[in-house]
Amino acid sequence: xxxxxxxxxxxxxxxxxxxxxxxxxxxxxxxxxxxxxxxxxxxxxxxxxxxxxxxxxxxxxxxxxxxxxxxxxxxxxxxxxxxxxxxxxxxxxxxxxxxxxxxxxxxxxxxxxxxxxxxxxxxxxxxxxxxxxxxxxxxxxxxxxxxxxxxxxxxxxxxxxxxxxxxxxxxxxxxxxxxxxxxxxxxxxxxxxxxxxxxxxxxxxxxxxxxxxxxxxxxxxxxxxxxxxxxxxxxxxxxxxxxxxxxxxxxxxxxxxxxxxxxxxxxxxxxxxxxxxxxxxxxxxxxxxxxxxxxxxxxxxxxxxxxxxxxxxxxxxxxxxxxxxxxxxxx
Numbered sequence: 001x002x003x004x005x006x007x008x009x010x011x012x013x014x015x016x017x018x019x020x021x022x023x024x025x026x027x028x029x030x031x032x033x034x035x036x037x038x039x040x041x042x043x044x045x046x047x048x049x050x051x052x053x054x055x056x057x058x059x060x061x062x063x064x065x066x067x068x069x070x071x072x073x074x075x076x077x078x079x080x081x082x083x084x085x086x087x088x089x090x091x092x093x094x095x096x097x098x099x100x101x102x103x104x105x106x107x108x109x110x111x112x113x114x115x116x117x118x119x120x121x122x123x124x125x126x127x128x129x130x131x132x133x134x135x136x137x138x139x140x141x142x143x144x145x146x147x148x149x150x151x152x153x154x155x156x157x158x159x160x161x162x163x164x165x166x167x168x169x170x171x172x173x174x175x176x177x178x179x180x181x182x183x184x185x186x187x188x189x190x191x192x193x194x195x196x197x198x199x200x201x202x203x204x205x206x207x208x209x210x211x212x213x214x215x216x217x218x219x220x221x222x223x224x225x226x227x228x229x230x231x232x233x234x235x236x237x238x239x240x241x242x243x244x245x246x247x248x249x250x251x252x253x254x255x256x257x258x259x260x261x262x263x264x265x266x267x268x269x270x271x272x273x274x275x276x277x278x279x280x281x282x283x284x285x286x287x288x289x290x291x292x293x294x295x296x297x298x299x300x301x302x303x304x305x306x307x308x309x310x311x312x313x314x315x316x317x318x319x320x321x322x323x324x325x326x327x328x329x330x331x
Contacts, residue, residue: 075239075317075318076268076315076316076317076318077237077238077239077315077316077318078237078238078313078315078316079235079236079237079267079313079314079315079316080235080236080237080311080312080313080314081233081234081235081308081309081310081311081312081313081314082233082234082235082236082310082311083228083229083230083233083234083310084229084232084233084234084300085201085203085228085229086203086226086227086228086229086310087200087201087226087227088223088225088226089114089115089197089199089200089205089223089224089225089226089227090220090223090224091115091117091194091197091216091218091224092191092194092218093117093122093191093194093195093216093218094215094216094217094218095117095118095119095121095122095195095215095216096117096118096213096214096215096216097115097116097117097118097210097211097212097213097214097215097216098116098117098118098212099115099116099212100114100115100208100210100211100212101113101114101115101116102114102205102208102225104205104206104207104208105204105205105206105207106204106205107202107203107204107205108199108202108203108204108205108227109199109202110198110199110200110201110202111198111199112198112199113196113197113198113199114197114198114199114205114224114225115196115197115208115210115224115225116195116196116197117194117195117196117197117216118195119192119195122188122191122192122194122195123192125188125191125192126185126188126189126192128188129181129184129185129187129188129189130185132181132184132185133178133181133182133184133185135181136174136177136178136180136181137178137181139174139177139178140171140174140175140177140178142174143167143170143171143173143174143175144171144174146167146170146171147164147167147168147170147171149167150163150164150166150167150168151164151167197224199227200227201227201229202229202231203227203228203229203230203231204227204228204230204306205225205226205227206225206226206227206228207225208224208225209222209223209224209225210224228310230303230306230308230309230310231302231303231304231306232300232301232302232303233300233301233303233308233309233310234298234299234300234301235265235267235279235298235299235300235301235308235314235316236296236297236298237296237297237299237316238294238295238296238297239294239295239297239318261280262320263280263281263318263319263320264278264279264280264318264319264320265278265279265280265281265299265316265317265318265319266278266316266317266319267301267308267314267315267316267317268314268315268316268317269307269312269314274317275301275307275308275314277301277302277303278319279299279300279301279302280299281297281298281299282298282299282300283297283298284296284297284298299316
């Protein structure tokens with residue numbers, strides 16, 4: 001299929017139908033461009049043995065895959081763009097905001113500082129924890145010295161077993177206290193580092209919900225801000241599930257979801273614009289819509305220039321991935 005460049009004129013989405021595809025690109029002229037609906041009709045003929053032609057033409061798995069290879073490009077579905085990842089920004093410590101490092105709708109990278117909180121209290125906590133650790137280390141050194149002396153005196157027979165065990169217990173207690181002091185120092189350092197709140201992912205950060213001077217509480221309801229990843233993004237659309245089942249029941253596919261690997265999809269942004277980057281469905285929903293019997297498919301699209309935005313409505317154009325079909329044939 002000829003690649004469609006970004007900005008190239010395309011048929012308006014509302015007027016693209018399988019019948020139009022058959023009329024504009026006859027099978028005789030381009031065997032790969034029968035409509036998606038035509039493929040399903042052929043499969044039904046094959047599976048039911050309705051015609052002698054179909055029965056004689058389809059003799060093995062490769063013949064059925066030929067139907068897939070000749071399937072039309074042009075099935076159109078309504079789709080929507082959703083964020084591949086988004087996260088609310090919150091604080092793990094309570095303090096006053098002293099700096100906000102971003103503007104609304106600014107692009108940020110993972111690790112960029114977003115907010116700075118007053119760190120005075122946390123700096124003091126670190127210094128206090130360091131002092132307690134020094135005291136605990138001194139206690140361990142003293143207890144170790146006492147235990148060594150008690151061991152020597154015990155070997156000489158001048159102290160009792162009970163006295164030796166007491167010195168040993170005092171050493172163990174001092175070591176445990178020092179370990180707790182080390183943990184407390186680590187925790188205080190984590191709290192100090194948490195006074196600088198950083199972006200957990202790359203994306204676009206929205207408007208801050210707080211201002212400089214506000215006191216941040218852990219139980220606050222609203223997040224401080226939200227970061228939305230825009231590259232890549234996901235596109236969700238609904239497609240009939242019956243074709244996947246038919247291919248599976250005909251033993252062409254090992255599972256209905258294998259059908260996803262045979263498709264390439266493009267996006268129609270407007271009646272005249274095609275998104276220049278194609279993709280493939282990555283996964284399908286586990287349940288169907290009760291009324292229409294459709295399955296929701298998801299595809300990930302690279303979005304380096306942030307053209308696609310969450311909430312955007314698009315038209316999804318399905319194509320047959322010839323490389324995937326050839327690979328299936330060779331297996």
